[in-house]
Amino acid sequence: MRIGLIAGEYPPLQGGLGDFTRQLALAFAASGHEPHVLTKCVAGQPAQAVEHGVSVHRLVASWGWRTYQRIEGFKATVHLDVLNLQYQAAAYQMHPAINLLPGALARHLPAFVTFHDLRVPYLFPKAGILRWKSILIMAKGATACIATNAEDRDRLLAEGVQSMFLIPIGSNIAPAPLKGFDRATWAQASGIDPSGMLVGYFGFMNDSKGGDTLIQAIGQLRQTGHAAGLLHIGAQTGDSDPTNAAYAAKLEQLARDLGIADHIHRTGFLDENGVSAAFAACDVVALPYRDGASFRRGTLMAALAHTCAIVTTTPSVSVSELRDGENVLLVPPDDPPALAAAIARIQADDGLRRRLQLGAGELSKQFGWDAIARETVNAYETALRGGRRSW
Numbered sequence: 001m002r003i004g005l006i007a008g009e010y011p012p013l014q015g016g017l018g019d020f021t022r023q024l025a026l027a028f029a030a031s032g033h034e035p036h037v038l039t040k041c042v043a044g045q046p047a048q049a050v051e052h053g054v055s056v057h058r059l060v061a062s063w064g065w066r067t068y069q070r071i072e073g074f075k076a077t078v079h080l081d082v083l084n085l086q087y088q089a090a091a092y093q094m095h096p097a098i099n100l101l102p103g104a105l106a107r108h109l110p111a112f113v114t115f116h117d118l119r120v121p122y123l124f125p126k127a128g129i130l131r132w133k134s135i136l137i138m139a140k141g142a143t144a145c146i147a148t149n150a151e152d153r154d155r156l157l158a159e160g161v162q163s164m165f166l167i168p169i170g171s172n173i174a175p176a177p178l179k180g181f182d183r184a185t186w187a188q189a190s191g192i193d194p195s196g197m198l199v200g201y202f203g204f205m206n207d208s209k210g211g212d213t214l215i216q217a218i219g220q221l222r223q224t225g226h227a228a229g230l231l232h233i234g235a236q237t238g239d240s241d242p243t244n245a246a247y248a249a250k251l252e253q254l255a256r257d258l259g260i261a262d263h264i265h266r267t268g269f270l271d272e273n274g275v276s277a278a279f280a281a282c283d284v285v286a287l288p289y290r291d292g293a294s295f296r297r298g299t300l301m302a303a304l305a306h307t308c309a310i311v312t313t314t315p316s317v318s319v320s321e322l323r324d325g326e327n328v329l330l331v332p333p334d335d336p337p338a339l340a341a342a343i344a345r346i347q348a349d350d351g352l353r354r355r356l357q358l359g360a361g362e363l364s365k366q367f368g369w370d371a372i373a374r375e376t377v378n379a380y381e382t383a384l385r386g387g388r389r390s391w
Contacts, residue, residue, distance in 0.1 A: 001033045001034070001081045001082065001377060001380065002033075002034045002036070002078065002079060002080050002081045002082075003028055003033055003034065003035045003036070003080065003081065003082055003084065003377075003380070004035075004036050004037075004038060004074070004075060004078060004080040004082065004083040004084065005021050005024070005025055005035060005036070005037045005038070005083075005084050005086060006037075006038050006039070006071065006083065006084070006085045006086060006101075007021040007037055007038070007039045007086050007091070008039070008040070008063060008086070008087075008088070008090075008091025008092040008093075008098075009039065009040065009091045010022065010037060010039035010040070010056065010058075012042060012045065013040065013042060014235055014269065015091060016088075016116070016172060016203075016298040016299075017086055017088045017091045017116055018039070018091070019172035019173075019298065020086065020116070020169055020172055020298065021037060021039075021086050022037075022054070022172075023170060023172055023369050024369065024372065024373060024376065025037055025054040026051075026052055026053075026054055026369070027369040027370055027372065027373035028054075028373050028376075028377075029052060029053030029054050030052075030053070030370070030373075031370065031373055031374065031377075033373075033377065034053075034055075035053070035054050035055070036054075036055045036056075036057060036074075036078050036080065037054060037055070037056045037057065038057050038059060038060065038070075038071065038074050039056065039057070039058055039059075039060065040058060040060050040061075040062075040063075041058045041059065041060060041061050042058055045058055046058070047059060055078075057074060057078075059074060062093070063092040063093055063095045063097070063098055064095050064097050065097045067095075067097055067098070067101065068097070068101060068104060068105075071083075071101070071105065075105075075109060080109060081110070081380075082109070082110045082111075082112060082380045082384070083105055083109055083110065083111050083112070084111075084112040084113075084114060084146075084376075084380075085098075085101060085102060085111065085112070085113045085114070085142075086114050086116065087113050087114065087115055087116060087138070088116040088117045089117070089131070096134055098138075099134040099135065099137055099138040100137065100138070100141070101138075102138050102139075102141045102142035102143075103137065103138070103140075103141025103142070104141075106141060106142060106143050110143045110144075110380065110383060110384055111141075111142050111143050112142055112143055112144050112145065112146060112379070112380065112383070113138055113139060113142045113145050113146070114145075114146040114147075114148065114167075115135075115139070115145060115146070115147055115148065115152055115156070116148055116169075116296060117152075117296060118135065118152045118155060118156075136159055136161070139156055139159075139161045140160070140161060143163070143383050144163035144164070144165060144379065144382075144383040145161055145163065145164050145165070146164075146165045146166075146167050146376065146379060147164060147165070147166050147167075148166075148167065148168055148169045148295065148296045149166075149168065149294045149295045149296040150166060150295075150317060150319070151294065151315075151316060151317045152296065153166045154317070163383060165375075165379040165382075167372060167375045167376055167379065168295045168301075168366075168367055168372065169295065169296065169298055169301055169367070169372070170301055170305075170367040170368060170369045170372050171298070171301040171302040171304070171305035171306075171364065171367065172298050172301075172302060173272055173275045173276070173302045173305070173306075174272055174305070175272075175276050175305055175306050175307075176272045176273040176275075176276040176277075178273075178276055178277060178280055181277060181280055183280065183281050186277055186280075186281050187281060190265065190267075190281075191265070192229060192231070192265055192281075193227070193229070195227070196227035196228065196229050197221070197226055197227055197228045197229070197283050197284070197343075197347050198228075198229050198230075198231050198281060198282050198283050198284075199214075199218065199228055199229065199230050199231065199282065199283065199284050199285070199286050199343055200230075200231045200233055200278065200279060200281075200282030200284065200285040200286070200303075200308070201214060201230060201231070201232050201233065201285070201286055201287070202233045202234055202275070202279070202285065202287070202299045202302055202303060203233075203234060203287075203298070203299035203302075204234075204235065204236060205232075205236050205247050205248045205251055206247050207247055207290065208289065208290050208291055209287070209288070209289055209290065209299075210287075210288035210289055210290045210313065210333065210334065211247065211248075211251045212250070212251060212254055213288045213290075213333070213334055213335070213336050213339060214230065214286055214288050214339065215230070215251055215254050215255050215258065215260070215264075216254070216258070216336035217286070217288075217336045217337075217339040217340040217343065218230050218260055218263065218264070218340075219255075219258035219259075219260050219336075220336055220337060220340040221340045221343060221344060222260055222263065224340075224344075226344060226347070228263070228343070229263040229264070229265060230260075230263065230264045230265065231265050231266075231267065231278060231281065231282055232264065232265065232266045232267065233267050233270065233275060233278040233279065233282075234267065234268075234269060234270055234275065235268060235269040236248045236266065275302070275306075276306060279302075279303070279306040279308055280306070282308065283309070283346070283347055283353070284308075284309050284310075284311060284343050284346050284347065284353075285303045285308040285309065285310050285311070286310075286311045286312075286339060286343060287299055287300055287303065287310060287311070287312040287313075288311075288312065288313050288331070288333065288334075288339055289312065289313050289333065290313070290333050290334060291316055291333070292313050292314055292315040292316035292317075292333060293312040293313055293314070293315050293319065293322060293328070293330070294315060294316075294319070295319065295321075295367075300312065301364070301367055303360070304327075304360045304361075304363055304364040304367075305364040305367075306360075307357045307358070307360050307361040307364070308356075308357065308360055309329075309346050309352075309353040309356040309357050309360070310327075310328045310329070310356060310360060311328070311329045311330075311331060311339060311342045311343055311346065312328050312329075312330065312331075313330065313331060313332065313333040314330045314331070314332060314333070321363060321366070322363075323359070325352070325355075325356075326355065326356070326359045327356060327359030327360050327362065327363045328356065328359075328360070329342045329345070329346060329352075329356060
């Protein structure tokens with residue numbers, strides 16, 4: 001199948017949507033399909049390139065009203081069987097033209113939308129009603145929609161979107177082999193006290209991820225005698241959402257106010273080997289999402305894939321696969337004392353930490369990219385046959 005993927009961002013641009021699209025496209029190619037990615041122009045990058053069977057077309061200067069014409073030319077040249085828009089508002093600079101694309105494209109070509117996030121973006125929070133209506137226009141105009149988590153699927157179904165598929169995301173960072181890895185050596189080389197407790201956080205900092213809750217929890221741990229430090233793994237801000245930088249600055253000020261700035265360590269952008277080593281150095285990984293843990297969170301999927309002992313927040317809707325005390329430890333959102341207590345509990349109980357690590361590894365097996373690619377192709381084929389599936 002000749003598959004077109006539209007991505008608002010794509011490596012080397014940093015962002016979860018772009019990383020997801022790359023992994024999905026590579027899995028398509030590995031299974032014998034012909035994936036083509038249409039994405040933004042990037043300085044220093046060729047307009048067209050092929051990576052392991054994935055054709056990348058960096059042809060879009062900016063996302064807007066002219067994007068439709070660019071896509072028309074793209075699909076006419078490539079002769080696609082299906083087109084799949086990967087949607088997260090910030091990746092397209094919030095431009096409303098993107099929301100009208102699926103309906104326009106679906107008149108001539110099967111056009112799917114994968115929704116990575118239905119939340120109202122922090123870039124334009126006061127436009128909640130209008131933004132939601134524009135998302136519904138997009139969803140109802142598409143040939144079919146793909147949700148990455150049950151809560152988004154159920155919300156779209158409740159609004160009358162009839163052709164829906166639920167396909168989870170996987171980890172955008174593949175665990176790398178760490179032959180000869182030594183935590184103490186790694187910590188010393190990174191300027192970190194190897195004898196202390198190291199709490200990991202992965203991903204960009206933004207308000208929905210509860211970074212302020214985590215900073216306060218680290219402060220409380222230190223106040224109660226725990227030699228806790230925080231390791232921020234990866235870049236602090238991405239290339240799509242400008243609010244990330246403002247929020248990161250706010251957290252830096254909070255750390256200074258609490259007197260713990262010297263105990264927060266930042267790796268900056270890392271390749272897969274670097275991310276895997278940083279995860280391995282952590283005693284606990286804390287992901288205190290303000291809206292609860294969800295399988296739409298690539299940062300959670302990465303921590304599961306790296307078999308980390310994870311503390312995260314209770315999902316806003318039931319997620320039966322997340323089992324408290326077995327593969328994650330769950331705490332309420334926006335509760336620094338509860339988060340601090342859970343981190344301390346794992347640090348004090350080697351048996352619990354090992355159980356959480358083993359449970360995370362078992363759960364992550366459900367989210368392999370080969371299975372995700374296969375399910376996505378099945379969704380395309382089902383919709384092309386005129387079938388409607390919603391689960």
